[in-house]
Amino acid sequence: MDLLAQARIKGVQSEFIDALGKLRVTDPVALKSILDALPEKRVYRFVSGPVxxxxxxxxxxxxxxxxxxxxxxxxxxxxxxxxxxxxxxxxxxxxxxxxxxxxxxxxxxxxxxxxxxxxxxxPERAFGGDFDRGWLLAVQLYSVRSDRNWGIGDFTDLADLVRLAKQLGADGVGLNPLHVLFDDHPADCSPYSPNSRLFLNPLYIDVEAIPEFSADLVPDAAATAARLRQGDRVPYADMAALKWLGLRAAFDSFVTTASAARRKAFDAFRAARAPLLSRFACFEVLRHRFTAPWWEWPVEWQQPDEAKCASLRNGPDKREVEFVEFVQWTADSQLHAAKELASQLGMRVGLYLDVAVGVQSNGFDAWNEQMAISRHLAVGAPPDVLNTIGQDWGPCRLQRRRPGSAILRAVRRHAGGLDAPCRRDQA
Missing domain, CATH: 2.60.40.10 (Immunoglobulins)
Known part of the structure; x- marks a missing residue:
């Protein structure tokens, strides 16, 4: 069977007309790579499609x-x-x-x-809203300046923005994606190329707002933060080093001094977000251990395995796993506080959160959903008059499974509105 016939069977379009009216035909080598990476099309007996x-x-x-x-x-x-x-x-x-x-x-x-x-x-129709048109204050959170943050806008700044938006008559605050990135590569800072869309970027945490943190735990933090706020760009590497130092100190203090109520709240969060949270924490520990893409890890770790993850959580790395979970709990709590503030102020939308179209192939989502996300194929957009080199949105989603609902649930926890991808391959 020739390539074009295979493409028709698998639903791959082999040519298109670009924005300038020119016919573009897929190179046979590229087309073969695409077809080889796609699973065999499932034949359905009783129904007409996968959903x-x-x-x-x-x-x-x-x-x-x-x-x-x-x-x-x-x-x-x-x-x-x-x-x-x-x-x-x-x-x-x-x-x-x-x-x-x-x-x-x-x-x-x-x-x-x-x-x-x-x-x-x-429902027969999507929700049409229960209010007339309004407007939001649109912000890239990382770019927000204040006289107290550590060189990057944080969730306390977000709460202040919510108050400002209310004073100005806005219905909420629109934000860039807040997904978790890679803590060991702070310069890879695009919010649209995340590690996972299921969890939050810890760099937006206000470390000083963590109950167990005190200034004496990181004596130079105030002076370093003041220096980091001076430039005209976000100093990602230095800021991340300081923030992770503060988060480590806060966690160590939590382990030894947290109140019973705080411990109970932490345990409740871990239980509510299981098993994804614990699996993500294990992934992060493994990623730091092996310092390579997950497909180059030892074979026993190349696939998520609950029994192996349980042994990791209960072994020598137990505290590291808990640290990742603690950081996510802290980020979740602080973002939730901003959402609740918007609700208390009567804002009709509150937080309007963006969802990245794709993820990095070496991140948690691609490891966790290997039957649904291909690390060999990427989705994007062809060149057009506005973007002459086209766009790469990261690994593409296959039709075998659709974990998109988990992504929407994770982001929707804090959102009154979402800017979410709705293409068929990203659903």
Missing amino acids: VVRALGHPRTELATIGAPPLKWKLAAKGEVTAEGETREPVIAWPAGLPLGYHRLTLTDAEGVTEEVPMIVA
């Missing part, structure tokens, strides 16, 4: 076939069956009252042939 979407205004879903009748179907969400039934026609008439959200649809015919796919029960 079934049922809007509330459309109570029926047509099937490709029912196999040997009757075809039994079952919907489950969060481990509990939400509805079930059977049909002798290639159509399912859904019962009324299905809960909105994500389900697993299992179909089984009389011969025992089974197929399972995700199903989304969606």
Whole structure:
């Protein structure tokens, strides 16, 4: 089978007309690389595609076939069956009252042939808002200056911005992506090329606002921070060195002096964010240990494994794992405080958060979702009149699984509005 036929089967477009009206044909070598990196297209027996979407205004879903009748179907969400039934026609008439959200649809015919796919029960229309037009104060948080931060805008500055926005009559504050980057590469500071979109960038933490931190823990912090605030650019390397020193000191103090209430809150956060948080913490410890991309790690660590991660959490690296979790808890708490302040002030949007389109191939998301994210392919945009070299948005998402809902849940925790990617490959 020639390359063009393979491309048609896998849904790969082999040519396009660019912004200047010129026909662009994919080079055969590049096309072969793309096709080799894509999984074989799954053939569905009963349904027509990888996801079934049922809007509330459309109570029926047509099937490709029912196999040997009757075809039994079952919907489950969060481990509990939400509805079930059977049909002798290639159509399912859904019962009324299905809960909105994500389900697993299992179909089984009389011969025992089974197929399972995700199903989304969606409202008939997207939320249109319950207020008239408003405006937001748009800010790149890292660029914010104050007379107290450590060379980069932080979550305390954000709270001050929320108050300022309210005074000016804005409905909220719009921000750049706040995703976690790579702590050992502070110069790689683009918020659009994160380590993970599931967790927060610790460099936005106000270290001095951590209850267990005190100035005597890092005696030179005040003088160093004052120097870092003087330039016309964010001094990422020096700022990050100071901030991680402060975070380490705060954590060490937390371990020995934290109140029972603080410890209980930390444990509750860890439990609520498990297993992703603990897995991310293990990934960070491993990344520092091996100092190489995850696909070059020892074989036993190249795939996420809960049993191995549990041994790491309970072994000599236990304190390092807890440090990563502590830092994420601190960032989450401070950002949540800014969100709550906006709510208390009656702001109709509050925080409007941006979501990066992609992630780095050597980061946590790509390691954790290897069946869904290809490190061999990237998505982007071709050259146009505004960007003559095109755009690279990082590793592309395959159709086998769709972890995008976890990303939206993670960011939505603190947001009254989202600027989120909605392309099919990023959903």
